Amino acid sequence: MIEVENVTKTYDGETYAVNDVSFHVPEGDTVVLLGPSGCGKTTLLRMVNRLVSITGGMISVNNQDIQTQDKIQLRRNIGYVIQSNALFPNMTIEENIVVVPDMLGWSKTEKHKRYRELMELTSLDPDYYQKRYPHELSGGQQQRIGIARALAANPPVMLMDEPFGALDPILRTHIQDEFLRIQSEIKKTILFVSHDIDEAIKMGDKVAIFKEGQLMQYDTPSEILTHPNSSFVADFVGQDRALKSLSLHTVEDLVVMLSLLPENSKGKVSKDISMRSNLRDALSILLNQEADQLNVVNEQNQSIGILTISLIEQYLHGVVKGKDTLEGVKA
Numbered sequence: 190m191i192e193v194e195n196v197t198k199t200y201d202g203e204t205y206a207v208n209d210v211s212f213h214v215p216e217g218d219t220v221v222l223l224g225p226s227g228c229g230k231t232t233l234l235r236m237v238n239r240l241v242s243i244t245g246g247m248i249s250v251n252n253q254d255i256q257t258q259d260k261i262q263l264r265r266n267i268g269y270v271i272q273s274n275a276l277f278p279n280m281t282i283e284e285n286i287v288v289v290p291d292m293l294g295w296s297k298t299e300k301h302k303r304y305r306e307l308m309e310l311t312s313l314d315p316d317y318y319q320k321r322y323p324h325e326l327s328g329g330q331q332q333r334i335g336i337a338r339a340l341a342a343n344p345p346v347m348l349m350d351e352p353f354g355a356l357d358p359i360l361r362t363h364i365q366d367e368f369l370r371i372q373s374e375i376k377k378t379i380l381f382v383s384h385d386i387d388e389a390i391k392m393g394d395k396v397a398i399f400k401e402g403q404l405m406q407y408d409t410p411s412e413i414l415t416h417p418n419s420s421f422v423a424d425f426v427g428q429d430r431a432l433k434s435l436s437l438h439t440v441e442d443l444v445v446m447l448s449l450l451p452e453n454s455k456g457k458v459s460k461d462i463s464m465r466s467n468l469r470d471a472l473s474i475l476l477n478q479e480a481d482q483l484n485v486v487n488e489q490n491q492s493i494g495i496l497t498i499s500l501i502e503q504y505l506h507g508v509v510k511g512k513d514t515l516e517g518v519k520a
């Protein structure tokens with residue numbers, strides 16, 4: 190786990206790039222540092238692995254003050270992924286991935302075994318890529334190799350600075366999903382920098398929103414969306430925060446709060462949806478007029494009732510006590 194206590198950083202002795210920031214990342218959680226460009230996210234991240242020195246306060250990783258740890262030792266225990274992971278151009282993909290195990294003196298067999306595990310974890314064919322060079326790979330593939338490389342020596346902590354920021358939106362969504370799947374298996378403690386609220390609510394167990402070096406709110410994605418604590422956070426999260434919050438709720442959550450309609454109305458087109466689906470997907474099917482209503486089915490595929498736009502709207506009003514309505518969404 191990572192503790193950040195009253196941490197400050199000034200580069201010029203006058204202005205604070207990071208200003209008295211405190212928060213705590215529990216073991217196995219992902220915390221997203223979110224905020225506009227220049228608000229101090231990268232500075233804070235790079236203080237954790239001591240690429241940037243701390244002006245004041247304390248950071249500890251796995252219950253040990255980082256200042257008391259040898260820098261090289263510290264960095265071996267912390268995977269670091271940046272936007273454009275500079276893979277070594279003259280090394281093969283396998284050599285790139287095992288750079289740290291190599292420095293740690295692992296045997297050839299151990300390194301190759303680890304290479305294969307990581308390629309499988311990231312859904313890349315180990316045989317196909319083994320002898321290839323970075324320039325033969327697409328940007329998305331290189332980024333996956335960069336993540337595999339950061340995981341190579343199995344560090345308990347990962348720092349990720351806008352790791353998917355250079356990818357196009359479709360690829361980014363795909364890699365985010367893939368990374369969530371990987372993280373559910375490996376359960377690293379992760380600090381993840383983003384300037385994108387959608388990415389933050391998707392990737393974070395908690396989100397830390399910064400403004401000019403100060404931590405404005407540190408909360409779960411759902412709390413940030415439904416109860417922003419300041420106009421800065423509300424504006425940053427955006428006018429469509431109600432809609433965004435729907436992606437954090439399932440049809441089942443709605444069923445707990447409201448009753449579904451009992452049966453199909455005549456002449457309406459209906460489509461099955463699982464209780465496990467999120468409400469944003471449910472809404473988008475209805476708004477795209479793929480169906481007039483949704484037939485909600487449980488795990489045994491039995492129908493448990495009908496979901497309509499107006500039920501989603503009622504739910505939204507219950508969850509988000511704000512001015513947002515679905516009118517803005519439909520427009």
Ligand SMILES: Nc1ncnc2c1ncn2[C@@H]1O[C@H](COP(=O)(O)OP(=O)(O)O)[C@@H](O)[C@H]1O
Pocket residue numbers: 200201206224225226227228229230231232233
């Ligand atoms: N090496 C540096 N020297 C001087 N100022 C810096 C340096 N790195 C960052 N800054 C300043 O610190 C502030 C925070 O920057 P940064 O941490 O890169 O923000 P973010 O990652 O949120 O965009 C900015 O005002 C930036 O200009």
Ligand SMILES: [Mg+2]
Pocket residue numbers: 230231232
């Ligand atoms: Mg940055």
